[in-house]
Amino acid sequence: MNERLLQFIWQFQYFNNSELTATSGEKIQVLFPGRYNTNQGPDFSDAKIKIDTTTWAGTVELHIKTSDWKKHNHQHDPNYSNVILHAVWEDDGVQNAVPVIELKDRVSKILLQRYEELMNTSSFIPCEKSIQTVRDITWKSWKERLLAERLIRKANIVGTSLQQNNYHWEETFWWLLARNFGMKVNADAFEAIARSIPVNILAKQRHQIHQLEALLLGQAGLLEDEFEEDYPRLLQKEYKFQQSKHDIRPIATPLHFLRMRPGNFPTVRLAQLAMLIHGSAHLFSKIKEASSVKNVKEWFNVTANDYWHYHYRFDEASSFRKKIVGSMMADNIIINTVVPVLFAYGNYQAEQVYKDKALQWLEATAGEKNYVTNGFQKIGINSGNAFDSQALIELKTHYCCYKKCLSCSVGNAILRQNS
Numbered sequence: 001m002n003e004r005l006l007q008f009i010w011q012f013q014y015f016n017n018s019e020l021t022a023t024s025g026e027k028i029q030v031l032f033p034g035r036y037n038t039n040q041g042p043d044f045s046d047a048k049i050k051i052d053t054t055t056w057a058g059t060v061e062l063h064i065k066t067s068d069w070k071k072h073n074h075q076h077d078p079n080y081s082n083v084i085l086h087a088v089w090e091d092d093g094v095q096n097a098v099p100v101i102e103l104k105d106r107v108s109k110i111l112l113q114r115y116e117e118l119m120n121t122s123s124f125i126p127c128e129k130s131i132q133t134v135r136d137i138t139w140k141s142w143k144e145r146l147l148a149e150r151l152i153r154k155a156n157i158v159g160t161s162l163q164q165n166n167y168h169w170e171e172t173f174w175w176l177l178a179r180n181f182g183m184k185v186n187a188d189a190f191e192a193i194a195r196s197i198p199v200n201i202l203a204k205q206r207h208q209i210h211q212l213e214a215l216l217l218g219q220a221g222l223l224e225d226e227f228e229e230d231y232p233r234l235l236q237k238e239y240k241f242q243q244s245k246h247d248i249r250p251i252a253t254p255l256h257f258l259r260m261r262p263g264n265f266p267t268v269r270l271a272q273l274a275m276l277i278h279g280s281a282h283l284f285s286k287i288k289e290a291s292s293v294k295n296v297k298e299w300f301n302v303t304a305n306d307y308w309h310y311h312y313r314f315d316e317a318s319s320f321r322k323k324i325v326g327s328m329m330a331d332n333i334i335i336n337t338v339v340p341v342l343f344a345y346g347n348y349q350a351e352q353v354y355k356d357k358a359l360q361w362l363e364a365t366a367g368e369k370n371y372v373t374n375g376f377q378k379i380g381i382n383s384g385n386a387f388d389s390q391a392l393i394e395l396k397t398h399y400c401c402y403k404k405c406l407s408c409s410v411g412n413a414i415l416r417q418n419s
Helices: 003-011 109-120 136-164 169-181 183-196 199-205 209-219 230-246 266-279 283-289 293-300 327-349 352-363 371-378 386-398 409-416
Strands: 028-032 044-051 054-065 083-090 100-102 311-313
Touching (some): 003 054, 003 083, 044 083, 109 409, 136 169, 136 386, 183 209, 209 266, 283 327, 293 327, 293 352, 327 352, 327 386, 352 386
Parallel strands (some): 083 100
16 A cells, blocks of 8 residues: 555545444544645645534545554644644554544455556556556546646747747747657757757748758758868858858757768758758747648748758768658647647637637647557557647656546546445
8 A cells, every 4th residue: 555545545435435434433524535645744635524413514634544643743833723634544553642543444355456467467468457448538638638737838938938939929939849850869959050040040041942951961060071062162161151140059969860860860850951941930920820730741841952852961972852841740849849839829818719710720630650640559559640649649658657546537536436
């Protein structure tokens, strides 16, 4: 037994509460167990407990043993002066001024056995063998909650960027968009590049693709070699001019090529990012007004300029292949940048229409294919769209990996079955 499981049992009253009595003999009736408290103080607040013939309102504290009350020095803590009941797993005879009830012999052995199985499994997720027994209505509401948690957390990340640039939404979107183009390996470097080139500079250069490429590739530190080909020499010359004009310096964060697919090389991704800027001004403003995610996806499905049809790196010719962002990458940008920033904007401005649009766009976007979604698919849980896949990623990474089954609606449903 641990305190979190004991709190779960008390919160949902998963014990036999008939003829409940305190260790000192008073009759106990739980009218309301209280609200689970995650802050300092007793475990449950606003409880209503009838002790003999008197109804008390106050807090409830839980411990594994009665003696834990004094071990934790609650008798000297004013936060515990309003405790009306001390619920323990096992009464070890240590007395205090608060009525005590023992729960050890009142809890279903099936529930305890299921919890032990969940905690001891090494499966992809703890409830892998039982998850198919959970009702669809439980899944539906839980996925909505998971997605809300994920979007709120991402909105907080957006908020941090906003604070750093005086709440400039276009600038913030540019930073996070660049980060997305860098993929996981080069995300920090790409964001550093974006932060080093304000959007107003890019807007002035957007009609000339080679100027945009020079700025991005130059700030990345990729135009510092001695080149044989004319195009990188042109970019190098242009960058030196822009560098002097705007007083900018290449970033210190290194870029990585090793063990990457050539299509994800930073040179290619920066060239594609330059083409995106070349074709779209005030991109976040356009996204806010877009009526369909299909239109947004088309804006991101750009192709790097002609030089990159034959190159992945400077001075290294390759066979012809257009460097198109592609449908999967466009979906990735919508899921990981467009939707979070749009949701954050709706949250910050108190405009529900933008939050609703963000959710609708996830439902209209293909679900991700990765380790997490593939793992769920193997146990019969499919993601029909990005709404589903994002919820499953949240479930796996923030609940299943930490075995927080007691805080999970699916885990709750499994523990409650026939217990």
